[in-house]
Amino acid sequence: MNLTYSLPESIQAILEKNKKTNNPLNTLIRQGGYMPPNIDLLVDAITALSMGKNILLKGPTGAGKTKFAETLSNLFNQPMFSVNCSVDLDSESLLGFKTLSYEDEKQVIEFIPGPVINAMKHGTFLYIDEINMAKPETLPLINGVLDYRRTITNPFTNEMVTAKDGFGVIAAINEGYVGTVPLNEALKNRFVVIEVPYIKGEQLKQLIQTNTELKDDKTIDLFVKLSADFIQAVYQGKLSEDAASIRALLDACDLSVVIPPKRAIQRAIIDKLNEEREREFIYNLTETLF
Incomplete structure (x- = not known):
């Protein structure tokens, strides 16, 4: 089964690059990737990520938002670190935590990086699932990560972390569910919003x-x-x-x-x-x- 799309040259370049990994679009679909109901969804998402913008996938539960994110990750040949938001999400869940370890038989304090720091330092994608499940006071911690600065001062190490080239953010949102809160304007304005409808x-x-x-x-x-x-x-x-x-x-x-x-x-x-x-x-x- 082949899916052939008429894509802009800039998008074709990404798909051509992907073919070199023996994983073209139709293969991705066979392997469980996202099949867009409208090719514009895929083109727009790839375009936004290619330009260094964050994208927010917005749509009903079970519409395939996570599969969409995984497919984008595969198309860019990029690993993806994930954050699953909840009311319990805190700075350690996002950035990492300190723990005791041993070095040359001496006890030392070691910092274990979380998904945000990992994605920034490796220059890969960060996926934030159900972003509106997090408490409103939690996500402003990464405002600097989501805007043009692409930096954060790690509160656990005082290190200034700047994202490597290739870093990008994909978030997903289900609106109107119990436990969700509206995204504040400062956060929403850091994303390009892509509506993900049901596949039919x-x-x-x-x-x-x-x-x-x-x-x-x-x-x-x-x-x-x-x-x-x-x-x-x-x-x-x-x-x-x-x-x-x-x-x-x-x-x-x-x-x-x-x-x-x-x-x-x-x-x-x-x-x-x-x-x-x-x-x-x-x-x-x-x-x-x-």
């Missing part, structure tokens, strides 16, 4: 074919239709975004190779939901299709 139609079919064990075309088409019904129901307010997660749908596709599709959907999707109304709605949709 032919793109979803290709994703199922290349990323799951399910190979039966008729069953795949039914799962694509089921997903479209889920997404429509989300837009109508009948289902939460969790119910339409593409990640959960792919799990159901895998399970359906061994167990009946209706049971696969129950295990991968229905049983995750807390609202009886949503569970019943999906159950009825499943009964209709399968």
